[in-house]
Amino acid sequence: MTPPSSTATSTHEESVRTRPRVEGEREREILEATLETLVELGYDKLSFDAVAGAAKASKATLYRRWPAKVDLVVDALELMLGVEADRFPDTGTLRGDLISQACAKGGLADDQPVKVFGSLMNAMHRDRELHDAIMTRLIAPKMASAVHIFRAAQQRGEVGPGADLDLLARLLPAISIHEAMLTGSHPSQDRLVTLVDSVVLPACAATVQRD
Structure with missing residues (x-):
C-alpha cells in the first residue's frame, strides 16, 4: 500500500x-x-x-x-519531521508498523523533536498563526500517516471495522509526549514498545468483535 x-x-x-x-x-x-x-x-x-x-x-x-x-520555524520543523517516520513501514503487523514508525528518525524516540516541541508549547497556545501553521503543515500530515497504519491493520482484521482510527492513532503520541513533558526526557525505544504492547494493541483488540 x-x-x-x-x-x-x-x-x-x-x-x-x-x-x-x-x-x-x-x-x-x-x-x-x-x-x-x-x-x-x-x-x-x-x-x-x-x-x-x-x-x-x-x-x-x-x-x-x-x-x-513563523515561516522560518515551520520550515525548520518540516525539515526535522519530514523523514523516515512519515513513511509507511508495511511490516505486515500493526505492532511492527507502530514500532518501526515510532522508532524511526523523526519519530517519537527521536530526542530532538521532543525538545523542539517542548520549546513551542506555550507559544502555540498564544500565537494563533503559529498554531494553525503547525497543525496544518505538520500535525495533520503526520496524523494521516499514522491513521494509514491503523487502516491497513483494520483491513487485516487487527482493528474492528467500526473503530475510531483517529483516536487510536493519537494514543501513542499523546501518552509518550505527555510523559516526555513531565519528565523532561524523550521516551526510549523500550518504553515505546511497552506502550504499544500494553496500551495501543489492547485498545485495538477491544474494537474487534469476538464470537
Missing part, C-alpha cells in the same frame, strides 16, 4: 514557490541552526539576529527566504 499524500494548503504552496531559495546546503544549515536556537531560547525569544548568528548568515539572506519568524 502507498502512504497518503501530505500536502500543505494551496496558499502556502504558492508562497513557497515565490520565495527565493538559499543556494546549496546553506538552507539546511540555516534551518538546523533555527532548531538549535529554538531549543536554546524558545519561540518568543527566537529572532532572525539569533539565527543569523548561529548559522553565520546575514539577516538579509533570512528575510529574503522567510518573510516572518
